[in-house]
Amino acid sequence: MTDQSLPPLDLSQDLVEAARASKAWPFEEARKLVKRIEKRDPGRPVLFETGYGPSGLPHIGTFGEVARTTMVRTAFRLITEDKIPTRLLCFSDDMDGMRKIPENVPDRAMLEPHLHKPLTSVPNPFGGDYDSFAAHNNAMLRRFLDTFGFNYEFASATEYYKSGKFDAILMKALEKYQAIMDVMLPTLGAERQATYSPFLPISPTSGRVLYVPMKDVDAKNGTITFADEDGTDITLPVTGGNVKLQWKPDFGARWAALDVDFEMFGKDHGPNMAVYDRICQVLGGRPPEHYVYELFLDENGEKISKSKGNGLTIDEWLTYAPTESLSLYMFQKPRTAKKLYFDVIPKAVDEYYTFAQKYPSMPLDQQLGNPAWHIHSGKVPAIDLPVPFSMLLNLVSASNAENKDVLWAFISRYAPGVTPENHPELDALVGYAIRYFDDFVKPTKSFRAPDEVERAALEQLDAQLAALPADADGAMIQDAALDVARAIERYQDHNKKSPDGGPGVSVAWFQALYQVLLGQERGPRFGSFVALYGIKETRALIEKALKGELTA
Structure with a gap:
């Protein structure tokens, strides 16, 4: 949460030394950051950033970036003995134009007149208190991140462009216009090269984001000239929210403007990573440390998409399982493509509790490789779970239980003295098991006769x-x-x-x-x-x- 103080860490010397040698991937990434800042003022914060495009409802992949980045941030804090300040900035690219209407919104027709307008200028199809599509989706993301207690600052591209926070880098981009073009043009086809510009003006007449070539770039006066949609030549200052940058230059420009130290992104950005880095360097910045993760897939093996709404939403996962199971799924094998659908939930739940229950008996070096340490930032709670989640699912199946009381009758007989009052975590799992069984197991049950x-x-x-x-x-x-x-x-x-x-x-x-x-x-x-x-x-x-x- 914004301005929330970070929880304290155990900084005992043996733990710090073990962390500096740990092979868990967050510690490996943290050590790269330590090397990066060796000659830097230790009082200057290390900036972790995650990017989010609010063109659709937030999905679990978005959450995963924040969760994983937080794990690296915590690892960095431990190996530096928490002597170097850190920040996590969750940046929303909400000034992007709405290129297509998402499939999973309630009133698609309402959005049609607003195609290609900045997402913060598109009306909110969901109703309620939010004045734009982006504001609604940004609020959904923040609400969820807050439920996990993430320490982060939220940033809106629209606010940064309009308030002047990006004015200096935009003026620098004008000055380095040809150098940016020299980076970008070789990456484009001949037809796109003929019309390409790193600047995307907002039409003063239609309000749409325009993909048009520049007729004049005036670094001295800080302006660009282009043909508006009606053919009229328009000259606009690049500052004050009149113009935004194309997405590839925007990536590198943001890194340079904010002095970002670490950002992770999906494999689909991998081919463009060198372009982002070069733009950042052209604009006088130092590219951050990267971590490229594999993409999540839906049940058909297709990449999950905000606009399609395939795969799992954040709320859907949490309907059937506790938050820690989702964090575990994010921690495990980030560089391996994984299916993100309902049938992965039971395994993730049981694996989380297995890791948490084993944690206290592990030697120190193994504790730091245990996902539970990273999920809980070193403060792993004591776990006593007499019945695993998979067993609860089968108990629901065999007993046809429709409420918690039926399941608790079996549990209490199996484990005398175990009650919902003294095992609230198990009681929550009982509720999850009933919901999961009703929605996903029961419809697919198929008994066969014995031979x-x-x-x-x-x-x-x-x-x-x-x-x-x-x-x-x-x-x-x-x-x-x-x-x-x-x-x-x-x-x-x-x-x-x-x-x-x-x-x-x-x-x-x-x-x-x-x-x-x-x-x-x-x-x-x-x-x-x-x-x-x-x-x-x-x-x-x-x-x-x-x-x-x-x-x-």
Whole structure:
């Protein structure tokens, strides 16, 4: 949040030394920054920047830039013992022209007359208190970043251009006009070269952002001359919000104007990185340290897009999972393309809690590589989660639970003394599990009838479960299920060994159990699930499967 003080870090010497040697990617990036500023005034803040285009609703990729940049910022603070001030600037390119109407807005027709106007001049199709499309989308981004407690400053390109904050760099761009053109023209096709200009004037008659060639560039008077949409020659000062820069020169100019030290961006910007850097240098700046990450993909393997609205929104993820699971997803393998759709959520939830629960027992160097350290900026909370999220999902599936009370009846029997009051985090997961099951698992459940081999196996499993004590734990139940499968040739895996030296059990056995009893392709460890759901209840499930009631 703007002007919010940063939380204190543990700066013990052993931790600082471990951080300076850590191979976790945020520390590797932080060490590059330390080298960058070796000869600089230590009182001058290190500026981290993230860019955001409010041409559509913010998506998780936007959040990911802020989360990941914050992780690098925290790593930098630790290895420098928090002696060098830092800032994080979230910059919105809201003076860009609206080139197309997003597909996921409520009143597309209302926006048609405003094509190519700056996003801050486009009316807000969502209604409410915000006076422009950009203002609404900027507010959505800020609201979400604030819920995570990010320490950041928000900046609007429109405000920077109109208030004069970019006047000096715009005048410098006029002075270096030919040098900028020399950088840009080789990157363009012949047709585009003929009309290209790094300056985009705002038409004083239509209010649209114009992509027109310059008739005159007057560095002495700080003006440009161009033909307006009606053919009239117009001369405008480049200052005061009358003109903005094309997006590639704008990137480099912003770095030079603000003296940015670190910025990460997606792989789609990679081919232009050298252009951004060269423009920054032409304008007298030093390009920042970069970190190029892979793009997020939707369920079809396509790049997620603000205008298309494919993939996940921020609010959608948080409908089904806690915030920490989203932060974990951002931390892991930033340079690997990852699918960002609903089916990644359960795994992310369970992995987060696994990392957090393991954290206290890890040696110091491993703690700094644990995602939980980076998610919580070193202040990892104590986690006690008796039941994993995946198990809750299967419990909902087996019990057809429609409210928390049903699930808590099973949990309380499985883990006496565990209640919603003393385990609020687990209670929240129970709610997430019900919502996720209802929306994504239940519609795709498909039970199948057991074949003759499976029928016999299920009958034997039922007998084994009947012979177990009522309080049998997950390990005992798992052994009983394995004993059934070991005697059946179909389920023998000769690449594995059982405790008695015979063949092990193949995954086909448990896949059959999931398909026949739960109507799903995958499931949790069977013994642990039965211990939670109950032996009596599981036997009743087997009986229904044998009678054909589940497929009905």
